[in-house]
Amino acid sequence: MSAADTPPVRLCHLYPDHLNIYADRGNIAVFDRRLGWRGLALEVAEVGLGDPIPADCDLYYLGGGQDRDQMLVAEDLAHKADPLRQAAADGAVVLGVCGGYQLLGHRYVAADGGIMAGIGLLDLETTAGRSRLIGDVVLEVTLQGRTATVVGYENHAGRTHLGGGCTPVGRLRRGHGNNGADGCEGAVAGRTVGTYLHGPLLPKNPWLADTLLGWALDHAGSPAELAPLDDDLEHAAHAVAQTRAGQRR
Ligand code: GLN
Secondary structure (H helix, E strand, O other), X not given: OOHHHOOOEEEEEEOOOOOXXXXXXXXXXXXXXXXXXXXXXXXXXXXXXXXXXXXXXXXEXXXXXXXXXXXXXXXXXXXXXXXXXXXXXXXXEEEEEXXXXXXXXXXXXXXXXXXXXXXXXXXXXXXXXXXXXXXXXXXXXXXXXXXXXXXXXXXXXXXXXXXXXXXXXXXXXXXXXXOOOOOEEOEEEOOEEEEOOEOOOOOOOHHHHHHHHHHHHHHOOOOXXXXXXXXXXXXXXXXXXXXXXXXXX
């Protein structure tokens, strides 16, 4: 199939008005541009509180949010859990960042003791600690047999502990990660990925963006070898983030 004949990748952006701190919306711009540069298109459905969730998207995205926004979202997400779990079981990609990541787990216990049910797509649980875990992060990530460095920024009170049903996204070279104790960051199960990395995550990590896009294209029925792009600027930004994290001179 030529690029011109390839149908658009369909992305469902969940709660863009409530879960969008640290410019997490920028991740969607990256998906859009990286497809566009290859002659492919992204179609975005923005889905908010009370809206029905489309069942046929290739990618579902949940950004980060403050506890009070997360509480509103958690109640609404419970009504969307079944179609989202079904889409993930059918091979759609689900990406959750920070607050969105926490809600992909079983539950999040906030700093005020409020309990938010998650949708259990990732086998993990989060409890807010007394301090916030803040700063630059450098990870070593292995996906599909390839290992690469991923950089980002974290700012969360939640301490996340993984059960046996998922594995960490990466091992920490710098930063606090899931809980500040076990050296791990994020969680992955199938094509569901959760991470604390903001900043946003994808502009400085083009390899990760393309890995997720490859999965989404495969789900869309248009598996494609993604042509390499001129990523000099992205790699320079990645290098600056590593330097800032003290991982590079
Ligand atoms: N409210 C959550 C926490 O502090 C998530 C914060 C975020 O998304 N940055 O752990």
